[in-house]
């Protein structure tokens with residue numbers, strides 16, 4: 198298919214050393230583009246340059262998180278492009294330029310990514326900082342960034358010669374103002390459409406992916422701020438699009454996209470409940486296999502299925518692999534992680550002990566401390582069934598006090614040395630540390646409050662490295678869990694929704710401890726052969742499916758191509 202697709206995203210994880218992402222959304226965007234490049238799709242992407250990054254995390258001796266700027270120099274890594282475009286913010290012209298980053302696929306095809314930059318001498322000092330800090334600043338700063346991304350993004354694409362874009366993929370609501378630029382194009386064209394006709398032309402070209410049921414993930418701006426920064430004409434158009442008053446970016450995207458999807462089957466259902474009246478589909482997330490497979494497993498896959506980098510589906514062939522080979526590769530990946538633990542904490546962990554990993558944005562609904570809820574019980578079951586080493590990582594947004602408290606309570610428990618239970622918190626969760634952790638632990642832990650984990654992708658990265666998950670039934674795990682085969686479930690699907698938060702935590706903690714004691718620890722310590730078979734199933738069943746090659750092809754066939762005539766494709 199020769200569809201030309203533009204992918205707009207506030208964050209994109211391009212290279213481990215570029216701080217242009219904060220977490221899951223940016224990692225997914227980068228993985229999507231890496232797969233599009235492998236599959237030689239005609240895709241381009243737009244984001245902001247984020248010169249000060251998200252932030253660099255340091256943890257003080259008391260467990261306090263210090264958020265330091267993560268400065269980087271795009272000029273040392275990227276190519277500066279000629280065109281300049283302007284957007285208007287509060288009636289002031291803002292000039293933008295773009296940096297080019299090329300993502301090169303497995304067979305050499307390139308996907309260009311344009312990183313927008315307002316740091317130009319002709320802009321006033323505050324405007325020069327618009328593209329500095331990812332998710333920093335206040336509402337006004339964020340809306341300025343979204344004007345640059347959405348409106349500036351479309352104008353920059355045109356200035357770069359992309360005038361035949363078939364689809365604009367809005368990766369989360371941050372990019373939704375692109376719709377205003379597209380409407381303007383239609384209305385300003387020689388045949389000068391009226392707004393209703395322009396909307397009919399724009400809608401089939403827009404695809405919107407919503408990524409979270411959590412309210413903080415849906416940007417909303419006061420109407421006075423929107424009017425001030427966007428101007429009254431734009432606001433009048435928004436009003437006629439059905440999003441007058443408060444500017445809700447999710448509503449704007451829902452109103453103006455011809456295809457809308459959530460990021461896992463369960464998340465599709467949850468989103469349809471949240472936004473009744475919109476036909477919201479589901480395309481389950483994935484990860485880019487070659488980017489998240491550790492060196493020992495890359496070598497193993499290269500030996501057995503040389504084509505796996507071009508086509509992740511072939512990983513299913515590993516169902517017949519010699520389990521001992523998996524065990525050797527895993528031992529190597531585990532040692533790399535234990536070396537990192539030693540380098541940060543000074544402690545030497547035992548490679549023969551069950552090592553559990555948890556790395557996520559530190560925020561309340563992800564419940565990183567659920568496993569610490571009854572430490573005495575955890576110690577007792579480790580004493581009975583075998584020792585446990587627990588490794589954590591995660592950044593809390595600098596405004597998320599509760600998230601920072603969670604980091605404090607984990608680091609408080611990580612100090613001492615105990616016989617059967619060791620804890621460590623590794624600071625600075627990023628792509629590099631993520632790679633070490635998902636491959637180096639024996640079991641990947643995931644304990645969000647359902648149904649708030651829209652998809653989750655770190656467990657998919659673990660699966661590619663033969664690491665089973667122990668996870669609450671939510672997000673992708675509803676699809677990926679085969680009990681005792683690809684991992685273990687905590688809580689029945691849909692269980693406990695009627696409970697108070699504290700009761701739900703008690704219930705899930707109880708089930709977590711029971712699973713550890715009766716399933717995970719016995720399997721690890723007493724049935725090593727069975728453990729290896731689970732590792733093999735994690736790769737062959739889940740690695741072969743929960744990857745961005747499969748996901749991008751699904752976008753191509755379901756979201757990007759022209760709608761299938763009614764009757765052939767129903768929403769479920």
Ligand SMILES: *Cc1c(COP(=O)(O)O)cnc(C)c1O
Nearest residue numbers: 220221557627628631653654655
């Ligand atoms: C994969 C990844 C995430 C997202 O993981 P979830 O399981 O979706 O929370 C966040 N941050 C980094 C650095 C990652 O590599």
